[in-house]
Amino acid sequence: MSLSQSDMNERLQDYGKRIESLAHSVGLDYYPVDFELVPNNFMNEVAIYGLPIRMPHWSFGVRYIHQLIRQSMGHSRIFEVMFPGNPCHGYLVNSNTLAENTLVTAHVLGHADFAKNNHLFARFAEMSGTNIVEHAAAQAHRIEQAVRDHGQQRVEALLDAALALEPHVDLDQELHRPLYPTHLKPAAPRGDEDSFTGRFRHLPGEIERAEASRERRTAPIPPHPESDLLWFIAHYGPELEDWERDVFLAVRYESFYFYPVFACNIMNEGWATYWHARLLREADFLPSDLYLDAVTCHSNVVRPFAGEQQAALAINPYHVGFSMWERIVEQQGLERAREIRRDEDDFGFIRNYLDAELAEKLGLFVFEAKSDEGIKVAGRDVNRIREAILAPKFNYGAPRIRVGEMKHDGTLVLVHDHEADGRGLDLERAARVVQYVHRAWRRPVLLQTVDSRGAPHELRSSAP
Amino acid sequence: MTFSPDPLLSRWQQPLRISAEVGWYDLFSRGARDWLRHNEKVRESVEKSLPNLIAGPDVLSGPGGGTVLVPVKLAEHARFRLRDTDGETGAGQGAGEDGQVLKPAQPQQGDQNGGDAGSGQGDLQFVLELKVEDVLDWLWEELKLPDLKPKASAREQDQEFVREGWDKRGVRSRLDRRRTVKQAIRRRAIQQDPAPFTDDDLRFRQLVRRDRPATNAAVIFALDVSGSMGETERQLAKTFFFFALQGIRRQYAKVEVAFLAHSAEAWEFNESQFFQTSGTGGTVSSTVFKLAKDVIKERYDPSQYNVYLFYASDGENLVDDREPSTEALRECCQGLNYGGFIEIRPAYGISPETELAGIFARMQRESLPLGMARVTGRDDVWNALRQFFQEQQARAEAA
Numbered sequence: 001m002s003l004s005q006s007d008m009n010e011r012l013q014d015y016g017k018r019i020e021s022l023a024h025s026v027g028l029d030y031y032p033v034d035f036e037l038v039p040n041n042f043m044n045e046v047a048i049y050g051l052p053i054r055m056p057h058w059s060f061g062v063r064y065i066h067q068l069i070r071q072s073m074g075h076s077r078i079f080e081v082m083f084p085g086n087p088c089h090g091y092l093v094n095s096n097t098l099a100e101n102t103l104v105t106a107h108v109l110g111h112a113d114f115a116k117n118n119h120l121f122a123r124f125a126e127m128s129g130t131n132i133v134e135h136a137a138a139q140a141h142r143i144e145q146a147v148r149d150h151g152q153q154r155v156e157a158l159l160d161a162a163l164a165l166e167p168h169v170d171l172d173q174e175l176h177r178p179l180y181p182t183h184l185k186p187a188a189p190r191g192d193e194d195s196f197t198g199r200f201r202h203l204p205g206e207i208e209r210a211e212a213s214r215e216r217r218t219a220p221i222p223p224h225p226e227s228d229l230l231w232f233i234a235h236y237g238p239e240l241e242d243w244e245r246d247v248f249l250a251v252r253y254e255s256f257y258f259y260p261v262f263a264c265n266i267m268n269e270g271w272a273t274y275w276h277a278r279l280l281r282e283a284d285f286l287p288s289d290l291y292l293d294a295v296t297c298h299s300n301v302v303r304p305f306a307g308e309q310q311a312a313l314a315i316n317p318y319h320v321g322f323s324m325w326e327r328i329v330e331q332q333g334l335e336r337a338r339e340i341r342r343d344e345d346d347f348g349f350i351r352n353y354l355d356a357e358l359a360e361k362l363g364l365f366v367f368e369a370k371s372d373e374g375i376k377v378a379g380r381d382v383n384r385i386r387e388a389i390l391a392p393k394f395n396y397g398a399p400r401i402r403v404g405e406m407k408h409d410g411t412l413v414l415v416h417d418h419e420a421d422g423r424g425l426d427l428e429r430a431a432r433v434v435q436y437v438h439r440a441w442r443r444p445v446l447l448q449t450v451d452s453r454g455a456p457h458e459l460r461s462s463a464p
Numbered sequence: 465m466t467f468s469p470d471p472l473l474s475r476w477q478q479p480l481r482i483s484a485e486v487g488w489y490d491l492f493s494r495g496a497r498d499w500l501r502h503n504e505k506v507r508e509s510v511e512k513s514l515p516n517l518i519a520g521p522d523v524l525s526g527p528g529g530g531t532v533l534v535p536v537k538l539a540e541h542a543r544f545r546l547r548d549t550d551g552e553t554g555a556g557q558g559a560g561e562d563g564q565v566l567k568p569a570q571p572q573q574g575d576q577n578g579g580d581a582g583s584g585q586g587d588l589q590f591v592l593e594l595k596v597e598d599v600l601d602w603l604w605e606e607l608k609l610p611d612l613k614p615k616a617s618a619r620e621q622d623q624e625f626v627r628e629g630w631d632k633r634g635v636r637s638r639l640d641r642r643r644t645v646k647q648a649i650r651r652r653a654i655q656q657d658p659a660p661f662t663d664d665d666l667r668f669r670q671l672v673r674r675d676r677p678a679t680n681a682a683v684i685f686a687l688d689v690s691g692s693m694g695e696t697e698r699q700l701a702k703t704f705f706f707f708a709l710q711g712i713r714r715q716y717a718k719v720e721v722a723f724l725a726h727s728a729e730a731w732e733f734n735e736s737q738f739f740q741t742s743g744t745g746g747t748v749s750s751t752v753f754k755l756a757k758d759v760i761k762e763r764y765d766p767s768q769y770n771v772y773l774f775y776a777s778d779g780e781n782l783v784d785d786r787e788p789s790t791e792a793l794r795e796c797c798q799g800l801n802y803g804g805f806i807e808i809r810p811a812y813g814i815s816p817e818t819e820l821a822g823i824f825a826r827m828q829r830e831s832l833p834l835g836m837a838r839v840t841g842r843d844d845v846w847n848a849l850r851q852f853f854q855e856q857q858a859r860a861e862a863a
């Protein structure tokens with residue numbers, strides 16, 4: 001079925017309205033959604049950049065080309081991108097069929113409900129505001145202005161560093177967090193006069209010494225290992241100009257915004273898929289041929305692997321999430337499902353609600369990739385499956401790296417927590433990131449990790 | 465919502481061919497803008513390592529037509545990542561018994577970076593299509609090669625239009641797409657709501673009248689194809705010949721080329737046969753020098769042509785052939801602007817002077833316009849080129 005653009009618009013608006021009232025009647029709760037039909041190449045860009053208007057960087061160009069290739073080979077098709085906010089922004093592809101776009105409309109409403117009600121989303125929305133799309137566009141314009149004022153080379157060097165550190169933020173802290181105290185608090189006089197030290201301090205000669213130690217001392221920077229590298233560099237980079245700090249903070253802002261989507265991917269896509277399937281099923285106003293087309297589209301989205309294959313070396317979050325929500329609603333009711341949607345992220349969702357029975361039904365397994373044996377099925381134990389699904393999600397998917405120290409000469413010392421990560425860094429890439437950071441930081445940068453034998457290894461920036 | 469069944473199993477098998485240039489319409493797109501910027505960066509790094517890249521067999525066997533194909537990897541924006549270990553695990557979906565192989569081990573490739581199993585992206589290669597003209601501009605800059613000097617006697621001046629610089633106005637046929645795109649990007653980067661491209665972005669090759677030698681050049685390539693010249697040796701010779709020819713073509717309006725090969729006898733070939741040819745038996749270099757002399761006499765009148773001879777061999781020759789070779793070469797020299805001997809000895813480190821090196825060395829001392837360079841690997845090709853071009857220039861100036 002091919003429709004003119006205006007026909008498509010008209011009918012989609014009609015169905016959209018009716019799907020929305022159906023959504024309200026079954027209790028979906030969301031901020032208004034602005035839908036926009038956009039050309040396919042624009043959709044690719046939105047998906048690749050993660051935002052409709054985002055700062056320029058050559059690395060996005062590489063991802064863009066990858067997407068074009070995947071698409072031209074039929075390996076990837078993007079149907080929808082949704083940006084939470086008030087209003088939310090939902091993008092649909094104008095060359096997709098009416099059936100597909102009707103399904104996507106319902107899908108986006110599921111996302112909108114999730115974004116408004118999930119705790120993690122709500123907490124981050126509170127910090128980053130409800131107009132992220134406009135905010136990111138303003139940031140992009142500021143960075144383009146910086147290119148005009150300071151030249152592409154300089155801005156690009158900063159973005160090389162900032163975007164490389166994108167996941168290295170401290171998500172337990174606020175987006176707008178205060179600077180470290182500049183001075184250590186004087187040690188408060190203790191109230192426990194009865195204790196041994198209390199009595200001890202009253203011995204002759206001890207009082208003066210205690211007074212002296214109570215003087216204000218300059219606090220070391222950072223006062224504790226700092227995992228928010230973007231924040232630290234923005235505020236403590238010894239030679240950064242204000243507009244350069246702004247670049248780091250812009251990347252950090254977006255990083256905070258992206259986190260809930262990252263951390264709730266399976267839940268959120270599953271939830272949206274559950275709702276598009278349900279809303280369409282209940283939308284008796286849809287012509288049956290359109291409904292059947294939409295069902296075909298649905299089954300493509302939730303199929304775990306391509307038709308001719310037996311297995312996939314990845315899980316399909318739509319399929320897994322969808323199946324989990326269907327079962328939760330079936331066994332525990334919609335109200336309970338809504339509570340889970342409110343309280344969990346993927347970590348809790350997978351650990352608490354993916355059980356052995358469902359894992360078996362979904363055909364989940366753990367695989368192991370060895371250079372001499374190839375990739376093998378390595379078991380179907382549900383605990384291992386859960387951990388294999390969650391492993392790439394810990395710490396925003398990045399190694400744990402902290403600012404350990406800033407030396408007197410401004411040397412930045414980064415420390416990799418290789419014990420928590422279980423191994424050292426990829427040294428070749430790490431050396432390049434150290435060099436990126438050095439160009440922004442302008443003083444030496446050190447990074448401590450371990451080599452392939454577990455022996456301490458230090459990378460040091462070299463003069464550019 | 466996306467549809468992507470399995471990113472890991474469906475990794476691309478073949479390097480992609482992506483033109484480094486993007487259509488006008490794509491300038492609308494931010495993705496294309498950043499892709500072009502990526503390409504610029506790749507070009508910058510390609511330029512730096514051009515002499516190495518360009519000498520690869522993949523490049524030389526390019527389809528001609530004024531372009532070479534340079535295989536490059538997409539630039540990777542580095543991030544902190546844990547080192548790869550053997551035995552990575554992951555979650556999958558589908559059928560399969562415990563221990564069942566889902567994907568057999570890949571034959572080990574010589575990947576110095578320790579392999580990027582699972583990353584997917586590192587595998588993607590693309591081919592940058594570069595104009596030979598551009599490549600040579602970069603090379604000449606990189607190598608600081610001097611211009612060839614035509615012989616004084618043949619230096620009749622003629623005025624000719626040559627490309628020099630760029631202008632904003634011009635006829636369509638002289639539109640320089642690369643410069644124009646560059647200009648558009650530069651402008652778009654500094655404008656609010658930029659138009660995709662404007663007339664102001666257009667850059668045309670500007671033609672200026674300049675004095676140019678009216679005479680033509682002839683290049684004779686002579687190659688030893690005896691049994692001792694293996695594939696590696698011939699590949700190095702081919703690389704050298706290719707760029708020597710391009711360099712000469714850069715400076716003469718018209719260049720004629722003759723291809724000679726010899727083992728115990730010498731023949732003339734056409735270009736495509738030239739490198740396929742292999743002979744057996746002994747090496748008698750004088751045969752090819754005699755043939756060269758005849759070719760010059762018959763076709764390339766030294767008053768009309770600037771004649772260059774390049775001879776590539778492993779340096780071995782019959783000792784009995786020393787006198788005949790010397791004589792034939794001496795006769796050749798009368799018609800030559802310059803003759804270069806490329807001694808190709810990839811398998812040897814420092815080795816004693818070969819028979820032919822001895823001959824050339826003695827003749828150089830007679831102030832004949834000859835030079836020689838030893839080539840053991842690709843890097844030496846550039847040194848040899850630089851050396852020959854500089855020597856030739858010094859001699860022409862002294863003359």
Ligand SMILES: [Zn+2]
Binds near residue numbers: 080107269272465466
């Ligand atoms: Zn979705």
